[in-house]
Structures are given as structure tokens and as C-alpha cells.
Amino acid sequence: MADAQFLEIRHLRKRFGDNEVLRDIDFTVRKGEVVCIIGASGSGKSTLLRCVNLLERPTEGEIWHDGRNILDGSVPIATYRAHVGMVFQQFNLFNNLNVLENCVIGQMKVLKRSRAEATETAMRYLEKVGMGQFIHARPSQISGGQKQRVAIARALSMEPEALLFDEPTSALDPEMVGEVLKVMRDLAHTGLTMLVVTHEMAFAAEVADRVVFMDEGVIVEDDVPSVIFGAPKQERTRTFLKRVLR
Amino acid sequence: MTLLALSAAALDRSFFEWVWFFLDRYWLQFLTGAGVTLLISLSGTLVGFGIGLLVGVVRTIPKDPRAPLFRRILRRLGDFLLVTYIEVFRGTPMIVQAMVIFYGLALAFSINLDRLLAGFLIVSINTGAYMAEIVRGGILSIDKGQSEAAHSIGMTHGQTMLHVVLPQAVRNILPALGNEFVINIKDTSVLNVISVSELFFASKSISGNFARYFEVFLITCVVYFLMTFTVTRILRLVERKMEGKSTYTIHGSQTTPESEIRIRGGL
Numbered sequence: 001m002a003d004a005q006f007l008e009i010r011h012l013r014k015r016f017g018d019n020e021v022l023r024d025i026d027f028t029v030r031k032g033e034v035v036c037i038i039g040a041s042g043s044g045k046s047t048l049l050r051c052v053n054l055l056e057r058p059t060e061g062e063i064w065h066d067g068r069n070i071l072d073g074s075v076p077i078a079t080y081r082a083h084v085g086m087v088f089q090q091f092n093l094f095n096n097l098n099v100l101e102n103c104v105i106g107q108m109k110v111l112k113r114s115r116a117e118a119t120e121t122a123m124r125y126l127e128k129v130g131m132g133q134f135i136h137a138r139p140s141q142i143s144g145g146q147k148q149r150v151a152i153a154r155a156l157s158m159e160p161e162a163l164l165f166d167e168p169t170s171a172l173d174p175e176m177v178g179e180v181l182k183v184m185r186d187l188a189h190t191g192l193t194m195l196v197v198t199h200e201m202a203f204a205a206e207v208a209d210r211v212v213f214m215d216e217g218v219i220v221e222d223d224v225p226s227v228i229f230g231a232p233k234q235e236r237t238r239t240f241l242k243r244v245l246r
Numbered sequence: 247m248t249l250l251a252l253s254a255a256a257l258d259r260s261f262f263e264w265v266w267f268f269l270d271r272y273w274l275q276f277l278t279g280a281g282v283t284l285l286i287s288l289s290g291t292l293v294g295f296g297i298g299l300l301v302g303v304v305r306t307i308p309k310d311p312r313a314p315l316f317r318r319i320l321r322r323l324g325d326f327l328l329v330t331y332i333e334v335f336r337g338t339p340m341i342v343q344a345m346v347i348f349y350g351l352a353l354a355f356s357i358n359l360d361r362l363l364a365g366f367l368i369v370s371i372n373t374g375a376y377m378a379e380i381v382r383g384g385i386l387s388i389d390k391g392q393s394e395a396a397h398s399i400g401m402t403h404g405q406t407m408l409h410v411v412l413p414q415a416v417r418n419i420l421p422a423l424g425n426e427f428v429i430n431i432k433d434t435s436v437l438n439v440i441s442v443s444e445l446f447f448a449s450k451s452i453s454g455n456f457a458r459y460f461e462v463f464l465i466t467c468v469v470y471f472l473m474t475f476t477v478t479r480i481l482r483l484v485e486r487k488m489e490g491k492s493t494y495t496i497h498g499s500q501t502t503p504e505s506e507i508r509i510r511g512g513l
Contacts, residue, residue: 055394057312073312082400092395096413098494105409106399136494151395158399 005064006031006162006193007052012061014047021047023217025061029162034194036204036225039214040240045197048214049166052195053086082110085155089167091147093139099126099150100135103157111158118157125153129183145176149183162193169200201245205229213237264461272452279448280469282362286437286444287430290369295423297370298377299416301328303407305378306385328378335375341436344368348440365442369430380422384415417488424481428474445469 007029014022021044029035037045050056052063054070054077062069070080094102103122107113113121126132129149139147148168155163165184169177181203188194188207198204204211204225211228213221213236221228221237229245232238259267269276305328309321335343348364351357359367388411396406435446445466453462 053398055397078397078400078402080400081398084398086395086398088391088395088398090389090391092389092391094392094395094410096410096417106396106401109405109409110400133496134494135497138494141494154395154399 004030006033008062008064009052010062010064012048012051012063013059014044014051014056015059021217022051022058025217025219027212027219027222029193029195031161031193032191033209034188034196034207035210035212036208037195037197037212037214038199038201038204038228038240043214044217045214046166049164049195049197053081053084053164055086078110082106082158083161085158085160085163087148087151087155087163087165087168089171091139091144091151091171093147093150093154095139097138098135099131099137099139099142102139102150103154106154106158121159122153122157125156126150128156128186129153130179143176144172145179148172148176148180152180152183152187156187162195163187165194165196165198167197167199169198199244201229201241213240215240261461264458265465268452268458268462268465275448275452276445276465276469279443279445280473282442282448283431283434283444283446283470284473286362286365286369286434286442287427290366290434291373291423291427291430293366293370294373294426295377297374298379298381299412301332301374301378302381302385303404303412304328305382306407307403332375332378335372336379339436340368340372340433341439343372344437344440361440361442364440365434365437365444368437369434373426373430376426377423380419380426381415384419384422385411387418388414417485420481420485420488424478424485427477427481431473431477432470 005028009025009027012022012025012027013020025048027048037048039045047056051058058071061071063071065075065080065083068075070077093099094105097105100119100122103126104115104118107118107121108115111118123132123135126135129152131146131149131153134142134146134150139150142150152163152168168184169180172180177200181200184194184196184203185207196204196208206225208225210222211225212219213228213232213234215236221232221234223233227233228237229241232241304324307321311318313321344365347368348359348361351359385407392410392414393406396410401409434442434444437444438447438450441447449462449466453459456462
């Protein structure tokens with residue numbers, strides 16, 4: 001069922017100099033699926049996510065999207081990226097723009113929407129993440145949790161096919177993690193395709209359709225959460241989970 | 247009045263009388279000179295800033311090893327030319343550049359540039375070389391996450407620069423731009439070597455008539471200082487303005503009293 005597929009990664013490798021961060025990754029994401037990627041720091045999970053959005057150029061391999069290999073140069077990178085939203089660990093809101101403008105600028109410049117339409121769309125998603133009141137605030141004036149919710153609204157405003165999350169709660173104070181996870185949980189229930197690199201095991205267990213465990217640049221185990229967290233087949237997965245789920 | 251009569255009357259003037267004499271008699275020349283100085287330094291700084299922005303943006307285009315060969319060669323060539331431009335114009339005195347460009351063009355191509363235009367060109371090109379490096383530094387000082395976020399929503403390098411990175415970088419380099427403007431106000435004085443009628447040139451002409459250098463150049467000194475001081479104050483104001491408001495209004499708080507109450511309750 002090729003049409004139900006959002007993304008297929010084949011034999012992906014990424015080297016930084018002599019350091020091979022990703023070794024022969026094969027990996028598929030179906031439309032509407034929520035996939036959580038877990039693993040220790042340095043296991044390559046963030047790099048994999050950044051390769052999906054081409055923020056890192058893979059050294060080798062293929063990434064198939066919409067029947068085309070986006071690495072062969074036939075698809076303009078910017079066009080592809082507009083279809084795949086990204087939420088960063090450090091939020092990365094545009095510091096020169098206020099909350100509303102953050103969500104409007106991409107729609108106007110990339111999707112060529114009118115200001116009125118872009119504002120309407122932005123407002124819809126800002127309301128959805130509970131930031132409708134703060135549209136005039138600058139990024140420096142709101143909390144980390146609020147910034148991350150705006151960042152999610154900014155990505156959603158582009159109405160992408162999928163959303164990538166790169167450790168979205170890792171830079172937050174503990175009391176703000178909940179508000180961001182709640183937004184993500186709600187999004188997962190709307191049927192949005194999501195690829196989430198996270199250390200929040202409870203979130204992965206509850207929300208994910210599939211959990212991928214990575215270690216030293218390879219996918220060790222890729223299964224439903226009940227198997228990964230209940231009865232992992234691989235020794236390395238067991239060791240990792242024992243360490244983090246104490 | 248002949249020059250002879252003037253200098254005869256001059257013998258019994260005190261210092262203050264001399265100063266007053268020059269102010270009273272030559273205020274227009276001082277003012278015109280100051281005007282030319284401001285004109286050249288302001289337009290030269292602005293155009294130089296434009297050159298700097300352009301060069302800075304081009305120099306920060308990410309290198310793509312997968313680009314076609316001819317594009318990579320073009321890139322290397324462009325980089326080489328820009329670095330040469332920056333190094334040559336930063337590495338030689340403006341007074342020498344003025345001589346070489348003005349007389350060089352006249353000699354080699356029989357182009358007799360208008361002196362004012364020549365002065366403007368020299369200051370612009372010179373400032374551009376400095377600003378290119380300042381702009382590059384400003385762009386590099388902006389967190390990489392900003393451009394990554396812009397790229398992730400599908401913006402091109404140009405859009406990322408224009409809408410996200412440069413507005414922040416420019417705010418950071420504004421003090422350096424002001425600095426460059428102040429330097430230019432003072433350094434346009436070297437253009438007197440190609441007889442641009444700026445303030446220094448005007449002062450030289452005035453003082454030469456009477457061989458009274460101290461009084462004239464004291465006035466010149468004050469005029470230069472007034473210009474640079476005013477400019478720095480104005481720039482400080484602009485900087486403060488660009489910082490933006492420190493407060494924001496809650497959306498909906500000014501539309502209906504109802505929503506205001508709701509929001510207050512919510513907070």
C-alpha cells in the first residue's frame with residue numbers, strides 16, 4: 001500500500017568525518033502513524049530526525065516520499081520541507097517576530113497565502129495550543145512551555161503532512177512538560193503523522209503506535225509499545241529501559 | 247576689500263576677534279563644507295552598509311558539495327573576488343585609494359569623475375569592505391536554530407536571511423554601523439587630496455587666506471565634534487527604538503469587557 005506510506009528510508013548512513021552516526025537505517029512511517037524514537041544520547045536518534053528534514057545531509061541512502069527519492073535532487077528541498085514540520089528542542093521561535101508573526105511568516109512567504117488567510121490559519125492553531133491570548137507577545141516574553149506550544153502552532157500553520165519533534169520537552173522546566181505533552185497527545189488523536197524523538201517513556205508508551213529503539217547508530221528494535229516496554233526482544237533494549245525506567 | 251587690506255587690519259585682532267571674524271565672514275563656507283562632509287559620509291555609509299549586507303549574505307550561503315561543478319567553481323571564484331575586495335580595501339589607506347582611483351581613472355580611461363561623486367564612491371567602497379566583515383560577524387552571531395527553524399518551514403536561504411536572520415543581525419551590528427558613520431565623518435577629511443570641498447578642504451582654503459590656522463581649525467574641530475556627537479545620540483535613539491516594546495497586550499483585552507474579565511479570571 002504505497003499510498004498509505006508517508007516516508008520510507010532505505011540504507012541511510014550519516015558520517016561526520018570518521019564518526020559514523022547512522023549505520024544503514026531502514027525505516028518506514030505510514031500516514032497517520034505516531035512513531036516515537038527512544039535511545040541514549042548519542043545513539044543517532046536526533047540525527048535521524050534531522051536527516052528526515054534534510055537539516056543534515058545523509059551521506060548515503062534514500063528517502064522516499066510521495067513516490068520520489070528526495071535525495072536525488074529532483075525535488076526542491078524547500079518544497080519538501082514545507083510538507084514536513086519540525087519542532088525543536090530549543091523552540092527556535094523567530095526572535096524578531098511576535099507570536100502571531102511567527103506563525104504567519106512561513107505561510108505568506110513559502111505557501112504564498114494572503115495575510116488575512118495566514119492570520120486566520122495561525123489564529124486557529126494558536127487557539128488550539130492555548131496561546132490565542134499571547135499573539136502580541138515576543139518570544140522573550142513568554143515561558144519555555146508557551147514557546148514550545150507556539151512552535152508547534154507555527155509548524156501546524158504550514159499544514160504539513162507530518163510533524164517531527166526533536167526532544168520537544170527536554171529543555172523545559174519540569175512543571176511545563178505536561179502542557180506541551182498534552183498538546184502533543186491531542187494532536188496524536190487527530191490522526192496527524194508524528195515522528196517523536198523523546199525521553200518521555202510514559203508518553204511513548206501511551207501515545208505511540210510504534211516505538212523505535214536506537215543504539216549506536218542502528219535501529220535495534222522497532223515494535224508496538226506493549227512489546228518494547230512490556231517484553232522487549234533485544235537485550236540492548238532491556239538494558240536501556242532498565243536504566244531509564246527506575 | 248583686497249587681501250592686503252585684510253591682512254593689514256588683521257594685525258591688531260585678538261584671538262576671539264579672529265574667531266568671530268571667521269564665523270561672521272565664512273559661516274556659509276563652514277556650513278557648506280560640513281554639509282558636503284555629512285552628505286558624503288552619510289550616503290557613503292549607507293551604500294557601504296548595503297554593499298556589506300550583500301557581500302555578507304553571499305559569503306554565508308551554505309556550501310553544497312553536491313552542487314554541479316560549474317556552480318561550485320563560480321562560488322569559489324565569487325568568494326575569491328569578495329575576499330580580495332575586502333582585504334585590499336581594508337589593507338590600504340583611504341587617502342591612497344582616493345588618489346589611485348581618482349587619478350588612475352583619469353589617466354587610464356580618461357574618465358574625469360566629478361570630485362564629489364568620486365569622494366562618495368571611495369567612501370562607499372571602503373565602508374563596504376569593513377561592513378562586509380561586520381555583517382558576516384553579525385550573521386554568524388545569530389543562533390543556528392533560527393535559520394534551521396526557517397529552513398524547516400521551507401524558507402530558502404534568501405528568505406531566511408531577509409525575514410529572520412538579518413533583522414536580528416542588523417540590530418546587533420547597529421552600534422558598529424554608527425561607529426563606521428562617525429569614522430566616516432572624520433575620515434572624509436582625507437578627500438581633500440582630490441579637492442573635494444568638504445569641511446577640511448573648506449577650512450584649509452579659509453585659513454590659507456589669512457595664515458591663521460589655529461582659529462580656523464578650532465572652529466572646524468567644534469563643527470566636526472557637533473556632527474559626530476549628534477549622530478551618536480541619534481543612533482542611540484534608533485537602537486532603543488529597535489529593541490521594541492517591553493510590554494505586550496493580551497489579545498482580546500481591548501475588544502469586549504467580557505473577554506477582559508475572562509482573561510483576568512484566567513490569570
